[in-house]
Amino acid sequence: GAGNGYLGVTPPISTNESSAREKEVTGTLMEELRRQGIFESEEEAKRREIVLGRLAALVKKFVRRVSLARGLSEAAANAAGGKIYTFGSYRLGVHGPGTDIDTLVVAPRHVTREDFFTTLEEMLREMEGVTQVSGVPDAYVPIITTEISGIPIDLLFAQLALPSIPEDLDLQDDNLLRNLDDKSVRSLNGSRVINEILRLVPNVDVFRDALRCIKLWAQRRAIYSNVNGFLGGVAWAMLVARVCQLYPNAVAGAIVSRFFVIMHQWAWPQPVLLKPIEDGPLQVRVWNPKVYPQDRAHRMPIITPAYPSMCATHNVMRSTEQVMREEFQRGCNIVDQVMKGEAEWSALFEKHDFFHRYRLYLQIIASSRDQETQSKWSGTVESKVRQLVMRLEFVDNLKLAHPFIKGFDVTYYCLSEEEAQAVSRGEIPKDVAQRKQEDVAGKEGVIPVYTSSYFIGLSMKPREAGSTGTRQLDISYPTTEFYKMVKMWDKYDASSMHIVVQHIRHTLLPDYVFEPGEREAVARSKKRS
Ligand code: 3AT
Ligand code: MN
Ligand code: MN
Numbered sequence: 001g002a003g004n005g006y007l008g009v010t011p012p013i014s015t016n017e018s019s020a021r022e023k024e025v026t027g028t029l030m031e032e033l034r035r036q037g038i039f040e041s042e043e044e045a046k047r048r049e050i051v052l053g054r055l056a057a058l059v060k061k062f063v064r065r066v067s068l069a070r071g072l073s074e075a076a077a078n079a080a081g082g083k084i085y086t087f088g089s090y091r092l093g094v095h096g097p098g099t100d101i102d103t104l105v106v107a108p109r110h111v112t113r114e115d116f117f118t119t120l121e122e123m124l125r126e127m128e129g130v131t132q133v134s135g136v137p138d139a140y141v142p143i144i145t146t147e148i149s150g151i152p153i154d155l156l157f158a159q160l161a162l163p164s165i166p167e168d169l170d171l172q173d174d175n176l177l178r179n180l181d182d183k184s185v186r187s188l189n190g191s192r193v194i195n196e197i198l199r200l201v202p203n204v205d206v207f208r209d210a211l212r213c214i215k216l217w218a219q220r221r222a223i224y225s226n227v228n229g230f231l232g233g234v235a236w237a238m239l240v241a242r243v244c245q246l247y248p249n250a251v252a253g254a255i256v257s258r259f260f261v262i263m264h265q266w267a268w269p270q271p272v273l274l275k276p277i278e279d280g281p282l283q284v285r286v287w288n289p290k291v292y293p294q295d296r297a298h299r300m301p302i303i304t305p306a307y308p309s310m311c312a313t314h315n316v317m318r319s320t321e322q323v324m325r326e327e328f329q330r331g332c333n334i335v336d337q338v339m340k341g342e343a344e345w346s347a348l349f350e351k352h353d354f355f356h357r358y359r360l361y362l363q364i365i366a367s368s369r370d371q372e373t374q375s376k377w378s379g380t381v382e383s384k385v386r387q388l389v390m391r392l393e394f395v396d397n398l399k400l401a402h403p404f405i406k407g408f409d410v411t412y413y414c415l416s417e418e419e420a421q422a423v424s425r426g427e428i429p430k431d432v433a434q435r436k437q438e439d440v441a442g443k444e445g446v447i448p449v450y451t452s453s454y455f456i457g458l459s460m461k462p463r464e465a466g467s468t469g470t471r472q473l474d475i476s477y478p479t480t481e482f483y484k485m486v487k488m489w490d491k492y493d494a495s496s497m498h499i500v501v502q503h504i505r506h507t508l509l510p511d512y513v514f515e516p517g518e519r520e521a522v523a524r525s526k527k528r529s
Contacts, residue, residue: 009276058124062119086102089215108159141186159181196274202248210255213252223405268300300321331348356506365499382454408455409450475503
């Protein structure tokens with residue numbers, strides 16, 4: 001660690017420079033990443049900078065306006081400051097075209113969160129080029145999402161215990177967290193974690209290029225999602241950062257290759273740490289498996305480096321761990337072949353085969369009849385899919401319950417109450433499935449039913465030798481528990497929100513889970529083999 005001449009909780013594995021071959025494959029890797037279209041245009045990069053400049057000015061104006069309203073003098077109001085800090089993929093420098101800029105607004109103590117959701121929200125609505133503003137003040141981490149000049153922006157808010165915000169304020173000082181409300185502490189956390197990660201990697205450019213590769217791989221392999229029990233952006237960033245610490249002088253291609261070898265061999269639940277866990281000034285929990293049984297239950301702990309340190313991967317389950325282990329193994333084989341010149345980098349980024357892999361799936365359909373209800377209801381259901389998967393892990397004869405990382409939203413235009421109810425039960429009539437919005441244009445009594453479907457792939461245990469007859473798969477208990485759990489939501493309304501869990505054979509999977517032509521192509525190749 002600090003003072004030992006290396007970054008991290010152990011000395012590096014190797015401080016060697018990369019070989020000529022590793023430099024060569026780094027070149028082909030970067031070419032492949034460009035071909036995959038993950039870099040934004042220069043025009044977009046400029047537009048982002050302009051938007052951030054305008055946002056920074058708006059925040060200063062906001063703090064000034066609120067300061068004057070609170071009775072501060074003109075001079076004090078001007079000195080009150082107010083700053084923005086970016087975090088997320090933009091701050092890491094690994095964002096793609098069209099992704100959001102995660103931004104934290106930092107204000108002095110006399111500017112409240114209520115001011116943020118009233119005054120600043122109004123100022124945003126009046127700002128030129130703003131096409132959308134929506135505030136969620138009562139979220140666990142309150143947030144305004146907006147879009148400025150076509151750039152999506154997430155805005156968090158931290159009210160510091162300071163009379164003014166100096167231009168050179170460093171968010172890494174733990175004492176800043178004293179006397180803040182929990183929401184401000186949580187809002188600061190994203191920025192503080194990213195700053196620490198960047199501080200703890202030996203070479204930021206190498207880290208960035210390697211992380212871009214790993215992010216793309218994880219997205220293509222459908223293992224990029226914190227809510228569903230896989231890893232989110234921050235966790236992937238920490239894994240890559242740890243490998244960078246272990247090979248401080250390696251080029252990006254070498255980091256990617258070591259990444260798969262190390263992750264494939266990692267002795268989970270041994271945690272991944274970027275620095276020793278530190279204590280700090282707050283009465284808050286810091287990750288500690290020796291003290292807290294919940295922390296001991298984390299299967300693939302990856303611990304954030306900023307105080308208060310937390311586990312970024314507490315959603316990982318037995319099933320998702322197994323899926324990720326298999327993907328590490330696959331990645332390991334491919335990078336080995338790439339190094340030997342026996343495979344191309346493109347093989348690493350091949351699309352997942354989730355919807356071809358299992359014979360049986362569960363489909364969870366959340367539905368309602370207006371868009372606003374649906375967005376909240378589907379979010380609630382999605383956040384509980386993990387609970388269903390965990391209960392499925394105990395079902396007899398079931399080897400694996402594998403959740404997919406995203407839901408599919410489909411609107412059905414029903415022409416009768418019967419049709420609408422059938423859709424909500426998951427029994428979608430063929431003509432309703434094929435009916436498009438333009439087919440019902442001008443018709444009266446059209447009932448749109450908004451649906452969001454989540455899929456879980458099911459893999460049965462092999463039949464025991466000598467056993468006969470069909471094997472039973474009884475999922476009634478997990479399903480009943482799941483229904484109970486989603487209906488416990490405090491805004492649940494039985495008359496407008498529907499939920500159904502059903503088995504579905506692979507041949508009956510809806511077309512919308514496939515890309516055009518994908519289903520036919522796979523069917524053809526399966527027949528041939
Ligand atoms: P993208 O490039 O945007 O896809 P990212 O890593 O920037 O990747 P997000 O924008 O989703 O990912 O999240 C950035 C950080 O914001 C991660 C987490 O600290 C925080 N965050 C994400 N979702 C939420 C949320 N719903 N509420 C509060 N904080 C969030
Ligand atoms: Mn982001
Ligand atoms: Mn975001």
